[in-house]
Amino acid sequence: MSETQPHPQQHHRPRALSLLTPTGHLTLGNYLGALRPMAAAQQHADCFYGLADLHALTTTHDPAVLRATVHEQATTLLAAGLDASTLFVQSRVPAHRGLSYLLECVATTGELNRMIQFKEKGRGVASTRASLFTYPVLMAADILLYRPATVPVGDDQRQHVELTRDLAQRFNTTYGAVFAVPEIVTPPAGARVRDLADPSTKMSKSAVSDAGVVRILDDPDTVRRKIMRAVTDSDTGADAVRPDADAKPGVTNLLEVLEACGGTADGLTTYGALKRAVVDAVVAELEPVRKRYADLAADRAHVTQVYAAGAERARAVTEPVLAAATAALGL
Numbered sequence: 001m002s003e004t005q006p007h008p009q010q011h012h013r014p015r016a017l018s019l020l021t022p023t024g025h026l027t028l029g030n031y032l033g034a035l036r037p038m039a040a041a042q043q044h045a046d047c048f049y050g051l052a053d054l055h056a057l058t059t060t061h062d063p064a065v066l067r068a069t070v071h072e073q074a075t076t077l078l079a080a081g082l083d084a085s086t087l088f089v090q091s092r093v094p095a096h097r098g099l100s101y102l103l104e105c106v107a108t109t110g111e112l113n114r115m116i117q118f119k120e121k122g123r124g125v126a127s128t129r130a131s132l133f134t135y136p137v138l139m140a141a142d143i144l145l146y147r148p149a150t151v152p153v154g155d156d157q158r159q160h161v162e163l164t165r166d167l168a169q170r171f172n173t174t175y176g177a178v179f180a181v182p183e184i185v186t187p188p189a190g191a192r193v194r195d196l197a198d199p200s201t202k203m204s205k206s207a208v209s210d211a212g213v214v215r216i217l218d219d220p221d222t223v224r225r226k227i228m229r230a231v232t233d234s235d236t237g238a239d240a241v242r243p244d245a246d247a248k249p250g251v252t253n254l255l256e257v258l259e260a261c262g263g264t265a266d267g268l269t270t271y272g273a274l275k276r277a278v279v280d281a282v283v284a285e286l287e288p289v290r291k292r293y294a295d296l297a298a299d300r301a302h303v304t305q306v307y308a309a310g311a312e313r314a315r316a317v318t319e320p321v322l323a324a325a326t327a328a329l330g331l
Helices: 028-041 063-079 095-104 109-113 116-122 130-144 158-175 220-228 249-260 271-297 300-328
Strands: 015-020 046-051 086-089 150-152 183-185
Touching (some): 015 028, 015 130, 028 046, 028 249, 028 271, 063 271, 086 300, 095 130, 095 300, 109 130, 116 130, 116 158, 130 158, 158 183, 158 300, 249 271, 271 300
Parallel strands (some): 015 046, 046 086, 150 183
């Protein structure tokens, strides 16, 4: 059985869907907060995981860099153990673009004007791409094409999923029942890794400075250097190594990373000891992924084959939904 062939019983399992935008090198935060839970979901769900390269076009980009980033992330997803999922690149599944336009014919400019992320990304910028304004509709298409019963969503994307529900309900009421209206669910609190140099912000793959960002593919020496330079505070008391998100955000971040990577702070009384423990735990957590990535990078044809098979299955799932929506609109 190949890596992308469906398990005999996966059609009877709930469907899980997640798309990552290839706009930078994946980080420790992406691994702990997204990839590891995505791998765990394979035990109980029929998982579709994609790289949303169309979303990467909403801001200025270099085509060569985008292609390289898509391949790197595609390989990283496999290296992180997502080989029991249907893996695909969004642009290789034409229904995403096709349904997006049809849903634009249902959405209103007033709804899109209210999208907070569009306002935030456009703030202080003289001009933005029209696709940045309409990308919540593409996101709605991404979801509705796969008819998931539920969509786990954090606060930063809740508004977009609420729009998805509104568009599905409006379409069904106006043109006929085509879409399953997904329920919004709040996922269990996962690892929320903060930037090591600025713990007031999350660790981001598109961060301007690399100093506080541990990348999944960083070598152990690089991981060690970044963690040993992590921001803490001036506390030297016997209980300095303790969680306190308000008073000690840097220390709290390190403690949470340590715990997420299977380590413990028991017996640690100095920041130096804490950082060394975090280094050991993070290197141990990421090393198998790095080794698997190196093996896969040497077999590029295999990665290409896996994603081609995944795109084929994604097309088989999404094309009937697009056809039903197209017919319902009278086209």
